[in-house]
Amino acid sequence: MKVSVIGGGPGGLYFALLAKKAWPRWDITVYERNRPDDTFGFGVVFSDQTLDTFKAYDLVTYERIRRRFAYWGDVDVVYKGRVMRSGGNGFCGCSRVALLNILQDRGRELGVQLRFQREVHALEELAGSELIVVADGINSRIREKYKEHFQPSVDLRPNKFTWLGSTRPLDAFKYFFRETPEGVLLAHVYQYEPERSTWVIEMDEPTWRNFGFERKGEQEMIETLEKVFAEELDGHPLIANRSLWRNFPNITNKTWVRHEGKTSAVLIGDAKATAHFSIGSGTKLAMEDAIALFESFRKENEVEKALKLYDTARREEVEKTQHAANVSLAWFEHLKRYWDMEPPQFAFGVMSRSKQITWENLELRDPEFVREVHRWFAGKVRDQGFEVDLDNPPVPMFTPFRLRDMVVENRVVVSPMDQYSAVEGVPGDWHFVHLGSRAVGGAGLVYVEMTCPSPEARISPGDTGLWNEAQRDAFKKIVQFCKTHSKAKMCMQLGHSGRKGSTQLGWERMDYPLESGNWPVVSASPIPYHEGVSQVPREMTRGDMGKVLSDFERSTKYADEAGFDMLELHMAHGYLLASFISPLTNQRSDSYGGTIQNRMRFPLEVFRACRAVWPQAKPMSARISATDWAPGGLSGEDLVALTRMLKEAGCDLIDCSTGQTVPHQKPVYGRMYQAPYADWVRNEVGIATMTVGAVTTPDQVNTLLASGKADLVALARPHLSNPYFTLQASAWYQHLPQFWPPQYLPGRDQAFRNAPRERAEQKDLRIKARPASHEVLEPGAKRAA
Ligand SMILES: Cc1cc2nc3c(=O)[nH]c(=O)nc-3n(C[C@H](O)[C@H](O)[C@H](O)COP(=O)(O)OP(=O)(O)OC[C@H]3O[C@@H](n4cnc5c(N)ncnc54)[C@H](O)[C@@H]3O)c2cc1C
Numbered sequence: 197m198k199v200s201v202i203g204g205g206p207g208g209l210y211f212a213l214l215a216k217k218a219w220p221r222w223d224i225t226v227y228e229r230n231r232p233d234d235t236f237g238f239g240v241v242f243s244d245q246t247l248d249t250f251k252a253y254d255l256v257t258y259e260r261i262r263r264r265f266a267y268w269g270d271v272d273v274v275y276k277g278r279v280m281r282s283g284g285n286g287f288c289g290c291s292r293v294a295l296l297n298i299l300q301d302r303g304r305e306l307g308v309q310l311r312f313q314r315e316v317h318a319l320e321e322l323a324g325s326e327l328i329v330v331a332d333g334i335n336s337r338i339r340e341k342y343k344e345h346f347q348p349s350v351d352l353r354p355n356k357f358t359w360l361g362s363t364r365p366l367d368a369f370k371y372f373f374r375e376t377p378e379g380v381l382l383a384h385v386y387q388y389e390p391e392r393s394t395w396v397i398e399m400d401e402p403t404w405r406n407f408g409f410e411r412k413g414e415q416e417m418i419e420t421l422e423k424v425f426a427e428e429l430d431g432h433p434l435i436a437n438r439s440l441w442r443n444f445p446n447i448t449n450k451t452w453v454r455h456e457g458k459t460s461a462v463l464i465g466d467a468k469a470t471a472h473f474s475i476g477s478g479t480k481l482a483m484e485d486a487i488a489l490f491e492s493f494r495k496e497n498e499v500e501k502a503l504k505l506y507d508t509a510r511r512e513e514v515e516k517t518q519h520a521a522n523v524s525l526a527w528f529e530h531l532k533r534y535w536d537m538e539p540p541q542f543a544f545g546v547m548s549r550s551k552q553i554t555w556e557n558l559e560l561r562d563p564e565f566v567r568e569v570h571r572w573f574a575g576k577v578r579d580q581g582f583e584v585d586l587d588n589p590p591v592p593m594f595t596p597f598r599l600r601d602m603v604v605e606n607r608v609v610v611s612p613m614d615q616y617s618a619v620e621g622v623p624g625d626w627h628f629v630h631l632g633s634r635a636v637g638g639a640g641l642v643y644v645e646m647t648c649p650s651p652e653a654r655i656s657p658g659d660t661g662l663w664n665e666a667q668r669d670a671f672k673k674i675v676q677f678c679k680t681h682s683k684a685k686m687c688m689q690l691g692h693s694g695r696k697g698s699t700q701l702g703w704e705r706m707d708y709p710l711e712s713g714n715w716p717v718v719s720a721s722p723i724p725y726h727e728g729v730s731q732v733p734r735e736m737t738r739g740d741m742g743k744v745l746s747d748f749e750r751s752t753k754y755a756d757e758a759g760f761d762m763l764e765l766h767m768a769h770g771y772l773l774a775s776f777i778s779p780l781t782n783q784r785s786d787s788y789g790g791t792i793q794n795r796m797r798f799p800l801e802v803f804r805a806c807r808a809v810w811p812q813a814k815p816m817s818a819r820i821s822a823t824d825w826a827p828g829g830l831s832g833e834d835l836v837a838l839t840r841m842l843k844e845a846g847c848d849l850i851d852c853s854t855g856q857t858v859p860h861q862k863p864v865y866g867r868m869y870q871a872p873y874a875d876w877v878r879n880e881v882g883i884a885t886m887t888v889g890a891v892t893t894p895d896q897v898n899t900l901l902a903s904g905k906a907d908l909v910a911l912a913r914p915h916l917s918n919p920y921f922t923l924q925a926s927a928w929y930q931h932l933p934q935f936w937p938p939q940y941l942p943g944r945d946q947a948f949r950n951a952p953r954e955r956a957e958q959k960d961l962r963i964k965a966r967p968a969s970h971e972v973l974e975p976g977a978k979r980a981a
C-alpha cells in the first residue's frame with residue numbers, strides 16, 4: 197500500500213514507523229516542510245504511564261527515549277512565598293528535537309522515506325496514495341483547505357501564553373505563581389535536559405495588556421519577564437525561539453476521515469484535536485492517535501473500514517483527554533478565584549484541578565503532602581470553634597460544618613430524591629423506611645424529596661405534599677425517628693413543578709403528561725416542555741403568584757412544626773421557580789421577565805416570604821440549575837448575579853445542580869461534572885455551596901472539600917444502592933467519632949477491624965498497577981548512554 201504522511205511531527209513519524217515495522221511492504225513517505233533539526237519550542241513531557249504504552253509498541257524507540265529523557269518525581273507549587281512539594285508523580289522530559297531525531301532515525305532504519313523541506317498544499321499533490329495521514333499540526337493547512345468536509349471548530353481560549361526556555365536547572369516540575377501590580381502571572385516550568393528548561397508563561401488578557409505586551413518586541417518581552425521571574429530564574433536568562441504570544445486554540449473536528457476516489461485521508465494529532473498544554477498531553481495524544489490508527493489497520497484490512505474504526509473507537513478517549521484538559525485550563529483561566537486561598541489548599545487545587553488526580557492517588561504518591569493538606573483543613577475547622585484532634589485529624593468528609601445554628605456531623609448529604617410513592621401527598625411506610633435507613637446510614641444531612649405546597653404543584657400524583665396537617669404529621673413521625681436513631685440533620689425541599697407538573701411517575705414516562713386525570717399547569721411563560729406533547733402552561737398572573745407565595749409560606753410553617761432543621765427551595769430543573777430564572781422558559785415582558793434582576797423577582801419573593809416565617813436559627817438553601825446546557829440559557833454572569841441576590845436575601849447555602857430546563861439540553865457528563873459550578877459560586881460569590889452529581893466515592897468527597905470547591909457534597913443514586921455509604925467510609929478512614937446506632941456496634945467493630953487490611957490490599961494493588969517508575973536524575977546529571 198502506498199501511504200503518505202503530511203507532517204513529520206511526533207504523530208506522523210510514530211505512525212509511519214509503527215506501520216512500516218508491521219507491514220514492511222507498505223511504501224511509506226513522510227513529507228515535512230522543515231529541516232530535520234528545525235523545531236519550534238523546547239521540551240516535551242510524558243508521564244510514566246505514557247512511556248509504558250510506548251514500550252509495548254516499539255521497544256527500540258522506547259529505549260532510546262528512555263536514555264535521552266530527564267526524569268523527575270516531584271511537582272512544586274510555588275505560591276505566595278511557599279513551596280508546596282508533592283512527590284511520586286513520575287514524569288520525564290526531553291527536547292522536542294531529540295524526540296523527533298529518535299523517531300526520524302528509527303523510521304529511516306525501518307525503511308520509511310523522509311522528505312524534508314517539502315511542503316504539501318493539497319491532498320491532490322499526493323494522488324496515487326491509498327492512504328494520506330494528515331499530521332500537519334495545530335494550524336493544519338489541509339484541515340483548513342477541506343474544512344467544509346472535516347468541519348473543524350476552533351475555540352480560542354482567553355488567556356495569553358508564550359513558550360520560552362532557560363538554562364536554569366530544576367529538580368522538579370514547577371508552577372511559579374507571581375503577583376505583580378499588573379496582575380498575576382504563572383510559569384509552567386520543567387527541565388528537559390541538563391541545563392535546559394521549558395518555561396510556558398501564562399496570564400489573563402487584562403494582565404497581558406497592563407504589561408503592554410501587545411506593543412513589546414521579543415527582546416523587550418524577555419527583559420520584562422526576566423524581571424518578573426528574577427527570583428525563580430536565579431540569575432539564568434530566558435531564551436526565545438519564535439516565542440509569540442498566543443491564545444490556546446481548542447480544536448475539534450466533526451469527522452476525521454475523507455474519501456475521494458481511491459484516496460483516503462485521515463487526521464491525527466493536533467490537526468485533529470488539541471489538548472491544553474497544562475496537562476502536558478499534546479505529544480502523548482498525537483502519538484497515541486498514531487497507535488490507535490495503527491491498531492485499526494491491524495484489525496481491519498480495508499482502508500475504509502480501518503478509518504471508520506479509528507474515527508469511532510478513538511473518539512471517546514480523545515474527548516476524555518480534551519475534557520480533562522478543558523477542566524485544567526479553566527482552573528488557570530480562573531486563577532483569580534483561588535487567589536485568596538491559603539497555600540496548602542491552593543496547591544491541592546492545582547494538583548487535583550483536572551479531576552484525574554484525587555485525594556487518594558495523591559496520598560499514594562506522597563502521603564506527607566496529603567497529610568499537610570489534611571492537617572490544614574482540620575485546623576481551619578477547629579478555628580471555626582469545633583473540637584478537632586489535630587494530632588490525628590479527620591479526613592475532610594468527617595469534619596463538622598455549621599449553617600446558622602445547625603451543625604452537621606460530617607459533610608455527606610443524601611440528595612433529595614422523589615420516590616413517587618405518596619398517596620394524596622402523604623408520605624407513607626416507604627418514606628419512613630427509605631429516609632430512616634438513609635439517616636441511620638450516617639450522612640450528616642438527609643434531604644427529603646421535593647415536596648409540594650399544593651396538590652396542583654405536584655410533579656406526579658405520587659409526590660409528597662405539605663399543604664395539610666396529615667402530611668405534616670406523617671413527616672413529623674419520620675423526622676422524629678431519624679433524630680432519635682441517628683445524628684442526621686433533616687432538610688425539607690419545597691418545590692412547585694410548574695410546567696413539568698401533572699406528569700407520570702419517575703419509572704413510567706417521566707416528564708410526559710398523565711394518561712388521564714391531568715390538572716392544569718402554570719409557568720413563567722406559556723411554553724410547553726415537550727412541544728406538541730406536554731400541556732401548554734398558563735402564564736402566571738400576579739394573582740397566581742400571590743396564591744403560590746402563601747402556599748409556600750404555609751408549607752414552611754408545617755416544615756418547622758414537623759421538626760425539620762433546614763429548608764431548601766427548589767429553584768432548579770425547570771420547575772416553577774426555575775422557569776422564571778432561565779431565559780429559555782421566561783419570555784415575559786412585565787417586571788418578572790427580561791433582566792436577571794427581573795427574572796429573579798418572583799423566586800426572591802418566595803424566598804423572602806419563606807425566610808420570614810422560617811426560624812432565624814435554622815438555615816435555608818436554594819437548589820439552582822447553574823447552567824441550562826443549551827444555547828440561549830442562563831449565562832455565567834446570570835449565575836453570579838442570582839446567587840449574590842440569594843445571598844443578600846439570607847440564603848445560607850447554594851445547592852448547585854444543573855440543567856433539566858429544556859429537553860434539548862446537552863450536558864457534559866463525567867465524574868463530579870457539576871462541581872465546577874459549586875466552585876464558581878463558592879469562590880466568586882463567597883457563599884457556602886453544596887455540589888452534587890456523579891460523586892460516587894469518599895475519595896471524591898475529600899477531593900472536592902479539600903480543594904475548596906464545595907462545603908457539602910450530596911450523593912443521590914449512590915445512596916439508593918448503599919444507604920451506609922458514610923458508615924462504611926468511617927470504617928475505611930478509621931473515624932471512630934462517627935455516630936453508629938448502638939444496635940449496629942458489632943457491625944462497626946468488624947468493619948473497623950477489616951478496613952485497614954482491605955485498605956492495605958487495595959493500596960498494594962494500586963501500587964502494583966502503577967506504571968514502572970523510572971529512575972530520577974539529580975538536576976543537571978547526565979545519563980549514561
Ligand atoms: C506552549 C506549548 C507547550 C506544550 N508543551 C507540551 C508538553 O510539555 N508536552 C507535550 O506532550 N506536548 C506539549 N505541547 C503540545 C505539542 O507540541 C503538540 O501537541 C504535538 O507536537 C502535536 O504533534 P503533531 O504530530 O500532531 O503535530 P506537530 O508536532 O505540530 O507536527 C506537525 C508537523 O507538520 C509539519 N507541517 C505543517 N504543515 C505542513 C505541510 N503543509 N506540509 C508538510 N509539513 C507540514 C510541521 O512543520 C510539523 O513538523 C505543547 C504545545 C504548546 C503550544
Ligand SMILES: Cc1cc2nc3c(=O)[nH]c(=O)nc-3n(C[C@H](O)[C@H](O)[C@H](O)COP(=O)(O)O)c2cc1C
Nearest residue numbers: 611612613614645646888889890891911912913914
Ligand atoms: C430517583 C431520583 C429522584 C430525584 N428527585 C429529586 C428531587 O425530588 N429533587 C431534586 O432536587 N433532585 C432530585 N433528583 C436529583 C438528585 O438529587 C441529584 O441531583 C442527581 O441524581 C445527581 O446526583 P447523583 O449523580 O448523585 O445521582 C432525583 C434523582 C433521582 C435519581
